[in-house]
Amino acid sequence: DVKVTQSSRYLVKRTGEKVFLECVQDMDHENMFWYRQDPGLGLRLIYFSYDVKMKEKGDIPEGYSVSREKKERFSLILESASTNQTSMYLCASSISRTRGNQPQHFGDGTRLSIL
Amino acid sequence: GNSVTQMEGPVTLSEEAFLTINCTYTATGYPSLFWYVQYPGEGLQLLLKATKADDKGSNKGFEATYRKETTSFHLEKGSVQVSDSAVYFCALAGSSYKLIFGSGTRLLVRP
Numbered sequence: 001d002v003k004v005t006q007s008s009r010y011l012v013k014r015t016g017e018k019v020f021l022e023c024v025q026d027m028d029h030e031n032m033f034w035y036r037q038d039p040g041l042g043l044r045l046i047y048f049s050y051d052v053k054m055k056e057k058g059d060i061p062e063g064y065s066v067s068r069e070k071k072e073r074f075s076l077i078l079e080s081a082s083t084n085q086t087s088m089y090l091c092a093s094s095i096s097r098t099r100g101n102q103p104q105h106f107g108d109g110t111r112l113s114i115l
Numbered sequence: 116g117n118s119v120t121q122m123e124g125p126v127t128l129s130e131e132a133f134l135t136i137n138c139t140y141t142a143t144g145y146p147s148l149f150w151y152v153q154y155p156g157e158g159l160q161l162l163l164k165a166t167k168a169d170d171k172g173s174n175k176g177f178e179a180t181y182r183k184e185t186t187s188f189h190l191e192k193g194s195v196q197v198s199d200s201a202v203y204f205c206a207l208a209g210s211s212y213k214l215i216f217g218s219g220t221r222l223l224v225r226p
Contacts, residue, residue: 006158031212042218043159043204050212090158094212101147101166101208106158 003027004107006091012113019078021110023091032074033058033092033104034066043090049074081114088112117142121205121217128195128224136190136220138179138205148172148181148188151204153219159204162190195224 007022025032034046035058045058047066055066063085067075074093078085088111092104122137140148147166151159163172168183177192188205205217 004158043216045213048212092159101145101210103147103149103161103164103206103208104214105161106151109156109158111156 004091004093004105006089006107006110008110009108010111010113012115013078013081014115015081015083017078017081019081019112019114021076021078021089021091021112023074023076023107024072025074025093025105026072027093027105028071029093029105030071030096031094031104032068033094034064034074034076035090035092036060037088037090037109046076083114086112086114117146117207117209117215119205119207119215119217121203121220123218124202124221126220126222128222130197130224130226131194132224134190134192134195134199134222136203136205136222138188138190138217140186140188140205140207140215142186142207142209144209146207146209148179149206149208149214150177150179150188150190151206151216153202153204155201162203195222197224197226200224 003026005024035043049055049068065077091107094102094104118141149164150162152162163174165172165181171180179190202219204219207215
């Protein structure tokens with residue numbers, strides 16, 4: 001089974017801090033994703049990466065950046081955290097950019113609170 | 116563009132009742148369809164999938180059939196348990212990397 005591991009289940013940070021959320025997958029997947037999930041808004045894609053050092057903006061990239069230095073690891077960075085970034089963050093991976101129709105496999109999520 | 120529409124919840128059932136959660140989609144081409152489940156405080160887990168018309172995906176007593184003529188992928192279970200209480204998401208994958216999710220349907224099963 002695919003294993004997607006997010007480094008923290010719960011995280012509390014302060015406004016203005018730089019926050020790193022880490023995600024690792026163990027199945028040599030090319031694609032990795034970061035979503036946020038908020039009540040009433042569903043899942044929204046923040047960023048997507050299809051290869052090492054490659055990234056594409058999703059639907060709501062403002063206030064976020066990402067890093068993918070190794071194939072198995074995809075980091076989400078909040079450059080200067082704000083209270084409206086309090087949310088559940090979900091990381092996912094899938095096999096390949098060139099193969100459509102594939103499911104994504106999710107981690108357990110990080111519930112981030114910005115005070 | 117592609118889209119997924121799910122029935123709004125919450126759906127409240129008694130244990131051992133029959134479950135249906137409706138999902139319809141709009142898509143070009145031949146997408147794959149998925150159901151994900153999210154238990155409280157956790158991430159999404161892939162529950163079942165179907166990759167072409169008339170395929171039936173099944174897992175843990177849940178089933179869904181890919182109906183191209185009605186553009187539907189309804190989730191069913193013959194006898195729900197309290198442990199099935201969760202949020203269920205219908206999703207579609209087309210030719211690109213993106214998954215298109217429905218808004219989710221909360222299921223609450225009472226003993």
